[in-house]
Amino acid sequence: xxxxxxxxxxxxxxxxxxxxxxxxxxxxxxxxxxxxDVRESEVIATEIRQFLLDIINDNRQxxxxxxxxxLRQAAEMMERIxxxxxxxxxxxxxxxxxxxxxxxxGVRTNVDEEVGxxxxxxxxxxxVVQV
Numbered sequence: 001x002x003x004x005x006x007x008x009x010x011x012x013x014x015x016x017x018x019x020x021x022x023x024x025x026x027x028x029x030x031x032x033x034x035x036x037d038v039r040e041s042e043v044i045a046t047e048i049r050q051f052l053l054d055i056i057n058d059n060r061q062x063x064x065x066x067x068x069x070x071l072r073q074a075a076e077m078m079e080r081i082x083x084x085x086x087x088x089x090x091x092x093x094x095x096x097x098x099x100x101x102x103x104x105x106g107v108r109t110n111v112d113e114e115v116g117x118x119x120x121x122x123x124x125x126x127x128v129v130q131v
Contacts, residue, residue: 044081048088049129051077056121095128 051073058070077085102109111119114127 003127043085044088045129047077047081048085048092051124052089052092052125052129053122056125092125092128096124099128 051070053068054073058065058067099109099111103112109126111124115123
């Protein structure tokens with residue numbers, strides 16, 4: 001009888017340990033997924049910011065607007081990132097428009113504080129598109 005009780009206790013402890021390990025693994029998997037999502041968002045933000053900076057650079061050098069290179073770059077981004085890229089860039093454009101209208105109306109914004117009086121388009125993009 002004592003042996004039977006001892007065997008049941010050992011089996012119970014073994015099963016309990018397996019359950020805890022499974023819970024820890026699922027929590028680790030969730031944490032890993034969250035970290036991967038954050039990294040992916042940072043990569044996307046960096047790619048969009050670089051695309052906008054490339055367009056500014058093209059304008060400064062009087063290169064062709066809607067060039068094949070930029071259209072191909074945009075198509076690759078849309079293919080990889082999906083509609084989120086279009087939405088994100090539209091949101092950035094809307095934020096820039098709101099900031100510019102605030103500037104015209106004499107309202108200071110957080111972008112004014114970050115870039116100061118000597119604002120360049122690149123500095124504004126870096127302030128607006130936070131990575």
